[in-house]
Amino acid sequence: MKTNMNVLFKSMQKDDKKEILKFEIKGSEDAGDEMELFELSGSIVVLSLEVGGDDVCGGISAEFVSMQRDSKKTVMKFGIKGDKDDKAQQLYKLAGRNVTLGVAPSQMSIEEFNEPREGVRGKINPDGTVDVDDKNQMTLDEVAAGSEEQGEDGPTMPESDDDLPF
Numbered sequence: 001m002k003t004n005m006n007v008l009f010k011s012m013q014k015d016d017k018k019e020i021l022k023f024e025i026k027g028s029e030d031a032g033d034e035m036e037l038f039e040l041s042g043s044i045v046v047l048s049l050e051v052g053g054d055d056v057c058g059g060i061s062a063e064f065v066s067m068q069r070d071s072k073k074t075v076m077k078f079g080i081k082g083d084k085d086d087k088a089q090q091l092y093k094l095a096g097r098n099v100t101l102g103v104a105p106s107q108m109s110i111e112e113f114n115e116p117r118e119g120v121r122g123k124i125n126p127d128g129t130v131d132v133d134d135k136n137q138m139t140l141d142e143v144a145a146g147s148e149e150q151g152e153d154g155p156t157m158p159e160s161d162d163d164l165p166f
Contacts, residue, residue, distance in 0.1 A: 002104040003036050009049070010075070012088075012095045018079040019088045020065070021047075023101055025074040037076065040105055041067045047078060048102035051094060057087045061106055 010022040045064045049056045065077040080088060122132040 002102050004100055004102045006098060007076075007101045009091075009094050009097055009099045009101075012092055015079070018063075018081055019091075021062070021078045021080065021091065023076045023078075023099075025076070026072070037064075037103060038067060040064050040103065044106040045078070046104045046106050047080075048104075049091065049094065050100040050102070051097065056094065056099075057090050059104075060087050064103075 005025060007023040007025050010024045012022070013020045041064050043064055045062055046059045047057075047062050048059055060080055062078040062080045065079050066075075067077075068075045120132055120134055122130050122134075124130050
């Protein structure tokens with residue numbers, strides 16, 4: 001059940017963790033479509049934007065933050081994660097233009113959407129060094145001990161060309 005609407009892409013602002021996209025529907029010309037969107041408010045949706053019939057960004061998973069309606073317009077806010085920077089960068093140039101917005105429900109839950117990203121955890125010290133919380137991370141002492149085992153010139157080299165390991 002994908003809903004397509006002609007809307008004004010009002011603005012795009014970077015929050016601390018998300019990009020907030022604001023769209024406006026003028027008047028009440030698409031009242032039936034708006035009712036379908038009210039049901040999706042507060043959930044995860046898949047957004048698509050078209051300008052002149054050309055797809056701009058493909059499908060982007062976004063949190064449908066809110067939908068506010070007054071007598072003149074309806075404002076919809078969506079939050080997309082900052083880890084989709086390539087797609088988000090393409091959207092900045094469209095702010096202030098009329099676009100065709102496609103909104104479809106997503107299989108993703110809000111918990112999955114807000115899940116922390118994978119990666120190495122650690123702490124940045126005031127002197128600029130980093131303490132990494134990874135059991136596989138080597139310390140400088142371990143690196144120095146390994147280089148002592150190999151000698152100052154590095155690992156031992158084969159005596160002739162025929163002794164190559166491959």
